[in-house]
Amino acid sequence: MTGLGELLEVAAARTPDAPALRDGREDLTFAQWRDRARSAGAALHARGLEPVERVAVHAESSVDAVVACFGAAMAGLLFVPLNPGLRSVQRQHVLHDSGARAVVGPPEWAALVVRDEALVEGVHPGRGVRRESQPGSSSGNGTGR
16 A cells, blocks of 8 residues: 555445544545545546646545545645635645645635646535636736736
């Protein structure tokens, strides 16, 4: 075993119907977690992210956050946990410093543009992916980026 994705695959194969994740809003079995993580990883790949690129993940205490981290890992991406308590300017600093090419989190974060070549996505594990801005386009954040 070398990664989180492989560990989840093994757990889902051994005990697919066993309870795995619970956050007070939903419960997932290992098989459901694996399937949603695979979907999240595929959605990130479909948006043009390549293995070893970084994706920032809204690190709230939720099933969605865990699914997003494992989905990124299963897609060969590196996830950067993004503290939901940070102010906007702090989030922008973390994104710029980390080199994240995408953001997985609340829709209002999708407009964050770190640098002109950045891809900024609104990705919701199990709910699809939405492109908010493209390289060189205006994000509507007043920066012209």
